[in-house]
Structures are given as structure tokens and as C-alpha cells.
Amino acid sequence: MRKIKLTLAYDGTHFSGWQSQRHERTVQHAVETALAEIHKHPVALVGAGRTDAGVHATGQVAHFETDHPSLSGARFTDALNASLPHDVRVLESAEADPDFHARFKARRRVYRYYIYNTPIGLPHLRRYVWRVRRPLDLDALNRFAGLLVGDHDFTSFASALDPTENKVRTIGSSCFFRSGDLAVYQIAGISFLWKMVRTIVGTIIDCVVSGKDEAEFRRILLARDRGQAGPTAPARGLFLERVSYE
Amino acid sequence: MRKIKLTLAYDGTHFSGWQSQRHERTVQHAVETALAEIHKHPVALVGAGRTDAGVHATGQVAHFETDHPSLSGARFTDALNASLPHDVRVLESAEADPDFHARFKARRRVYRYYIYNTPIGLPHLRRYVWRVRRPLDLDALNRFAGLLVGDHDFTSFASALDPTENKVRTIGSSCFFRSGDLAVYQIAGISFLWKMVRTIVGTIIDCVVSGKDEAEFRRILLARDRGQAGPTAPARGLFLERVSYE
16 A cells, blocks of 8 residues: 645635535545445544634645555645635645654644635625725734744633643744735644634634724733623634645 | 726626627627616717627727716716626726717727746636747747738738728737746737737737747738638637727
8 A cells, every 4th residue: 555645725615624425525525425436345544633614725744544556646736626615725746654644643744724804805805805894903913923922721722622632732923924915823733632723713803993002912822711702703714725744 | 977987807707899789698788788777777888898708908988978966987886886786897987088989989909818837727717818838939929910910901810800991900919928937919909800919819820839930820821811821829828908088
């Protein structure tokens, strides 16, 4: 058996997230269906990040094991794209080491959250941004965003349904930058809790808009109580940007 | 009666073009429906450019006459957006001179055509670009594009069904520029024939890909025969970018 690493992009709008669920259209299921067609038997796919319904990716990573007699690692790109639906594309495929694991060997995950900061939405962006009418001051946003760098218990920013016991996560970078009318939040870490990025974005926007200060934001973080944080920002603004390995 | 000028953006994907047609979902009909709701009687809308099915706009201009007792010109923006579907937005509304006419007084129309020039499509762009796998040389594209500046009979580049008698049009600028992986064609002129921009793009790409030279392109233009030109590029890459008035 050879191991193949895939880099994937998808438009999450019409997917019920990454992970296969009965009767739901998921990205994992779409790719596994294409893999089964090529192999003439079921093939299991493991993804680096289990993105939620409506969340997008430009650099999701996944792996599978193959007994295909002829296709080289790189050839899986075209073979899969030929049968995948148009809202998911394989950007790259390559042979990986036998001990490669898309999820457990990932050393850095980068997410981006796109906020379209204008009074009126642009129809072409509506599936890919969260529109916030009120003008946002980037420096104000970054005063909060910067507080998350380092090791913290992110219980306050995780879904109450997240099953992980240890909720300490290490954040390497957390900042907003501007790109035209977009305010883009980029956060990088080894791994994330369920709904963590969206709750961070929703809480930071809430703090800026309602005039809360950094002490209040720090208090929310230390409370380890989801009830203290702000609303979860909509899924459509979130992109899994890339995943890096050693 | 006051005259109101609207600037509109729309995602053309799910519209059968601008112009009202029986049983079809059109942009004109969507805006006229919203206007009728506000006015409690039918209101006719005149657009600057009758974009085709699937063609987008970020700066379409339109006008209507209003007898509304209270709404100021600027207030129509929010009033219309409150009832318009999400794939069309009013970006601006303002009172116009009584002799303003969105179509007949337009002095410059700017179209952009977006070509995503990569081996693999990005799912999020699929509704808004034409993907051309083969790497395109911008200088080569511009050698053809530049030949269209000035006054020419564009019969070769118009739909055979275009009803206009005089097919001479004045092109102010015509060029390709690069923006990341996108090759963007921008063309500006007073007015355009039916399917003219898409046929120009399709023909230029065809010439570059099949190694035709400028003499051949000039021959196509002078032939005044649609049969001599290349294929019509897909609607989804075309945007009506803006319309200017004196």
C-alpha cells in the first residue's frame, strides 16, 4: 500500500461540513466517492481539519492509502478532479511517507476569516464573507487578537459540545489585516477546538462594537466559560487556509 | 415626478440577464418588483446595459421616475435593499436631472472579463471566471487587444442576431492586465453590440492558443462576418464594471 497526500480546496456553501454523516452531503464523502470510483472498492480518507457546515477551504490536507496498480501520486489530481463535483477540487496530490498522517502529523493549521466591512454587501462575495456594516478599526481589533498568542485554555471560545478534555491550545499568530474593503483575521496554531475561530471572531467584533476593553476580553478568556464570550461568527466567512507538516 | 439614478451590483449566475422577460428571473424584474412594493404601483426601470444571462455587474446604472411622497434620493438604497434578493444590491441612489437617461446619456461603459489562468480551478471563483488551463502570455494577448482601440465595424464580433444597423463602435481602451492568477481583460467604449465583449475575448484567446498573428486578427475584424471570429467566451467571466455620464 502507498500513502497519498491530497491538498484540497472547496466551497463549503452546499456541504454539511467535512466529515461523513449519513444522508448529508459532505466533502469527505464526495472525495471518498471519487476514490471508490477510481479504485473499484471503498477507500477511507483522513482530513487534517474537520471543517463545519458552510466553512470553506483553500488548503485542506487529507491522506488515503492506495493499492492502485498504475496511478502515480501526482496523477491522482486529474483522476479525482474528473469525477469530483465542481465545488471541490484537488489542488495537488503526491506520494507521502508511510508514517504520514494528515491529522496527527499536522504541525500548523492556518485559518482566515473574511469580514466585508462596508455598508452594502457585494453580491459576489455573499457566500464567502461576513458583512459588518460598522467601520472597524484595525488597531482596535488587533489589541484583542494579540492577546490570544501563546498557550491558553480556550474553553470560553469552544463549543460547549466540544468533547476534548484538554482545552489548552497554542496559538502562534493572531492578527487582522486589511485587503481592500475586507478585514481579514488570520490565526495559526497547532490545532483548534470546535468553533473556536468563529467564536474568537464573534467575540472580538462584539468587544470592539460594544466598547469593551482588553481587561474584559482577558476576563472572558480566563473565565473558561463559553457563556462569557460573544456570538459565533457565521461559517461562511471562515477558510481553512493551509496545513503544514514537519 | 423626480428622477432617481441607481448604481447596482448583481451576481448574474441565477438571473436570465437584465431585461424583463415573461416567466424568467431577471434583474430588471427583481428591481421593478421592489420598486412596485415601495410605490404601491408599477414603476418602470431603465438600465444602461442589457447584460445577458449569467453576466455580472458591479456598476450597472439604471433610472426610474418616482412620485414617492417622502423618500429622498439617497434613501432608496436602503428601502430597495430591504426587499431585493441577496444576489442584487443597490450600491447607491441619488436624485438625477430631469433629462438624465441611464441608457442614452451614458458616455462610457467599462466591462471586465476575468480569466482564471491555472491548471486547476478554485471552487470559490467558479461562477465568476472562465478558466483557461494553458498559460497565457499577457503581451501576446495585448498585441491583439490593442488593435481594437478606435472606430471599427464590429460585425465580426457581434451576435448574428444583433438588430443594430450601424455596427461601428468606438473603443477607448482595450487591454489585459494580470491580478494574481487572473488575466483580466478591460474594455471601455461608448456602447457595445450584443455579445461583443465575450466574442472579442473568445477570439483573442483562440488566436493566442492557435498561434494566429495580428494580420489574421485584423482580417477577422475587417471581414464583417461573425463566422470568421472565434467562439463566444462564457457569460460567467463578464462583469459590467461601471457606466459614466457627462
